[in-house]
Amino acid sequence: MSRPAVRVLRLGAVPYAEALRVQERCVAAARAARGPGAPPGPPAESVVLSEPARPLLAFPVLDLRRRRLPLRAYVAGLEALVLRLCRRLGLGAARALPPPFTGVWMGDSKLCAIGVHCGNHITSHGLALNCCTDLTWFDHIVPCGLEGKGVTSLSHELGQHVAVNHVLEPFLDSFQEVFDCTLVSSKEPGD
Structure with a gap:
């Protein structure tokens, strides 16, 4: 049985508002793909990648109902894919903590923040x-509203500059493994 295809839209360095607009179009495409009159086949699923202010933002648009995946398991899947990426990069000490501490952590510092929305079983x-x-x-705020916790980066933890483009391929490989899919490049949500 073949793995479902998920579109990858690589936006590069775009304003956050533009990345959100693309994500909204992907959500609309996923909903339309399962509505009345939709062509047969799997719903349109996507992952939108952008680079505002240098973190790697990934907005997966997945149909959790089709995947039979509860929301908490989906969040755990996002954590698992970042943990796989960290292991590939040599950061075996990265870990996920129990709720309410979502994300991926190095000690008491958050390496990856996770925040998802799910409407009608479609994630964003x-x-x-x-x-x-x-x-x-982050010296001037309380990151993620968690007192006493810090923030870290791949560059800081690895002691060298780690640009977003250095982690894209291992990130996408980890995504395919965790979400059991095949990623295909796309220009637009409806391609």
């Missing part, structure tokens, strides 16, 4: 992986 939003983020921004 997703994760922000700190690759080469300027961590001084």
Whole structure:
């Protein structure tokens, strides 16, 4: 049995608002693909990648009902894919914590924030992986509303500059493994 295809839209460095507009079009395409009069076949699923202010943002648009995947298991899947990526990069100490501490952590510092939305079983939003983020921004806020916790990046943890483009392929490989799909490049949500 073949694995379902998921479209990958690589936006590069675009304003956050543009990435959200593309994500909204992907959600609309996924909903339309399962509505009345839709052509037979699997719903249109996507993962939107963008790079505002240097973290890696990934907005998976997946149909959890079709995948028979509860929302909490989906969040755990996002954590698992980042943990696979971290192991590939040599960060075996990365870990997920029990709720309410979602995301991926190095000690008491968050490496990857996860925040998802799910409407009508279609996911949106997703994760922000700190690759080469300027961590001084977090000195002035309480990240994710968690007192006493810090923020870290791949660059900081690995002791070298890690650009987003260095982690894209291993990230996408991890995504395919965790969500049992085949990723295909796409220009638009409806391609």
